[in-house]
Amino acid sequence: MQVTDLKLQNFRNYQKLQAHFSSGINVLIGANAQGKTNLLEALYVLALTRSHRTNNNRELISWEAATADLCGVVQRNAGTIQLELSLRPKNKRAKLNHIEQAKLSSYIGALNVILFAPEDLKLVKGAPQQRRRFMDIEFGQMSNRYLYNVTQYRHILKQRNNYLRQLHFHQAHDLVYLAVLSDQLAAYAAEVIYQRVQLLQKLQHWSQSIHQEISHQKEILKFSYVTALPKDKLTSVESIYQGLRAQFEANRDKEIRQGATLFGPHRDDLRFLVNGKDVAVYGSQGQQRTAALATKLAEIDLMKEETGEYPVLLLDDVLSELDCERQTHLLTAIQDKVQTFLTTTSMSDITMKLIHSPAVFRIQAGKILE
Numbered sequence: 001m002q003v004t005d006l007k008l009q010n011f012r013n014y015q016k017l018q019a020h021f022s023s024g025i026n027v028l029i030g031a032n033a034q035g036k037t038n039l040l041e042a043l044y045v046l047a048l049t050r051s052h053r054t055n056n057n058r059e060l061i062s063w064e065a066a067t068a069d070l071c072g073v074v075q076r077n078a079g080t081i082q083l084e085l086s087l088r089p090k091n092k093r094a095k096l097n098h099i100e101q102a103k104l105s106s107y108i109g110a111l112n113v114i115l116f117a118p119e120d121l122k123l124v125k126g127a128p129q130q131r132r133r134f135m136d137i138e139f140g141q142m143s144n145r146y147l148y149n150v151t152q153y154r155h156i157l158k159q160r161n162n163y164l165r166q167l168h169f170h171q172a173h174d175l176v177y178l179a180v181l182s183d184q185l186a187a188y189a190a191e192v193i194y195q196r197v198q199l200l201q202k203l204q205h206w207s208q209s210i211h212q213e214i215s216h217q218k219e220i221l222k223f224s225y226v227t228a229l230p231k232d233k234l235t236s237v238e239s240i241y242q243g244l245r246a247q248f249e250a251n252r253d254k255e256i257r258q259g260a261t262l263f264g265p266h267r268d269d270l271r272f273l274v275n276g277k278d279v280a281v282y283g284s285q286g287q288q289r290t291a292a293l294a295t296k297l298a299e300i301d302l303m304k305e306e307t308g309e310y311p312v313l314l315l316d317d318v319l320s321e322l323d324c325e326r327q328t329h330l331l332t333a334i335q336d337k338v339q340t341f342l343t344t345t346s347m348s349d350i351t352m353k354l355i356h357s358p359a360v361f362r363i364q365a366g367k368i369l370e
Contacts, residue, residue: 001112001309002339003043004080005073010065011045011087012038013366022359025340029347030363036343039363040115040314043341046070046085047111047312048137049092049104058089074111077309081110105147112141112303112311116296118321123295124288125280128269135270138299139199142306146195150265153188157261160185165259175252182248185264190241192265197225197234200270202305207298211274214290214329219274221291226269293326297333315342331355 008017013035028036041060045051051060061068068087073080084095093100094107101107119126123134140147160181166172204223211221225234233243247263248255255262272279272291279287303311313334319327319342334340335356347360362369 001077001312002075003072003111003312004075006042006046007069007071008042009069010062011042011060011068011070012062014038014042015062015366017366017368019361019368021339021341023339024336025334025342025355025358027347027355027358027360028341028343028363028368029345029360031345034363035366036363037316038366039368040316040341040343042070043072043312043314044113044115045087046072046083047113048108048141049085049094052115052117057087057092060087061089072111083107083110105144105151108147109141109144109307112307112309113314114138114296114299114303114311115314115316116318117316118318120296120318121289121292121321123292124272124283131270132266132268135196135200138303139195141311142199142303143195146192146199149188149191149195153185153192153265156181156185156188157264157266160261161259164255164261167256168259178252183245185261186241186244186248189244189264190237193225193227193229193234193240193268194237196265196268199302199306200225203295203298203302206301206305207294210297210329210333211290211294214294214326219287219290221294222273222276224271224273226271228263228267289322289326293322293330297330300334300338310338313338313340315340317343317345319344 002023003021004023006017006019006021008014011017017039028039030036041051041053045060054060057068066088070083070085070087072083074083082095082097084098086093092104094104095101096107096110119130123130136150140150160178163172163178163181167175167178200223204221207223208221211219227234228247229240229243233239244263251262261267272288272295274283274287274291277283279291283291300310300313303309315330319330322330342358
């Protein structure tokens, strides 16, 4: 999978852009605040219909413009696909091959991207919500079923939390309706949790060999899914569903007092274990970065396994955060494997001898020069 062409109009500081990209490594070079990250963000938004930097569409639209338009040509194994996304302050419209999609979920997955930015090196030790977001974004691209279930789960969760607050403030009294919401939430939660566990097992398989290579065969990386349910309940969708229903019933009064849902995927976490120890607690910063790097690189192979195609890799100034050894592992792993977009302020930041014939683009004041 690769993006061959990209057109932008009124996106961030790009009033108008048209570019053709290499199937290998595309280096975006320029001073800070010129638009390198904005260009990577455009590719990310084109794929996922949302930004990794903001939830406000208005921030993505150029000053004084009413809309931002993104168009990309994607080459896949089955043929060429044209993606079009129009952003307005309050909504967005997506088209595949000029046909408007009624649901964004039917659009997402046409272009798969993996973003690797400096903040991703804090994936291991960052807040739990960062790891939950990581799972939802990556797994949602790999599986339409996962994307549907997590979207429905969030919708029912919002309804249930609102009703719990009404019960807390004695603005509602119908416990039968709460039970209905609990049952619906448990059903979608069970699907989400089961798929997370299954996909994490596959991700662990791919990440272990990468991690061992970087650590010179001294360390073994494992993932542990952290949830309030006992481990023996995670073996099937039905057992997770029954376990969550029991938790909701046993803690009904507590949830009403707190006015919030206390169990489910929105409260779960992911733990990284190196040689059996929680690397977030006991690992060095180098070990934490190695675990994060191995995980991100493993995503490439997992996405290929799940979708049949390699994704597009977006590296946003991440090389400057890695030492020479980890830079070498990263560049060697992606060389001649995936289309890559890499931002940097200087060519000296890159181990150039590891990059075969990169396409170099200079970014200056919202303009791109090859």
